[in-house]
Amino acid sequence: xxxxxxxxxxxxxxxxxxxxxxxxxxxxxxxxxxxxxxxxxxxxxxxxxxxxxxxxxxxxxxxxxxxxxxxxxxxxxxxxxx
Numbered sequence: 001x002x003x004x005x006x007x008x009x010x011x012x013x014x015x016x017x018x019x020x021x022x023x024x025x026x027x028x029x030x031x032x033x034x035x036x037x038x039x040x041x042x043x044x045x046x047x048x049x050x051x052x053x054x055x056x057x058x059x060x061x062x063x064x065x066x067x068x069x070x071x072x073x074x075x076x077x078x079x080x081x082x
Contacts, residue, residue, distance in 0.1 A: 002063075020069055023073055035070065037070070038066055038068060039068070044061070
């Protein structure tokens with residue numbers, strides 16, 4: 001799993017917004033509920049989209065391979081692969 005340091009950096013730089021272009025949904029609601037999802041750009045398992053067999057486990061959970069998205073867009077990007 002991503003380290004706490006990596007997660008803190010990801011949340012801090014997200015501006016509390018889904019990373020999907022044009023989406024303005026928050027990652028953390030005003031109530032404090034976390035509704036965003038930490039997504040891997042290159043999948044962490046062999047059957048996942050964009051999986052890279054040459055990527056190490058450390059690289060898989062690194063900041064550069066993670067993005068925060070709302071539930072809708074995290075599902076959409078993995079289901080509607082071009």
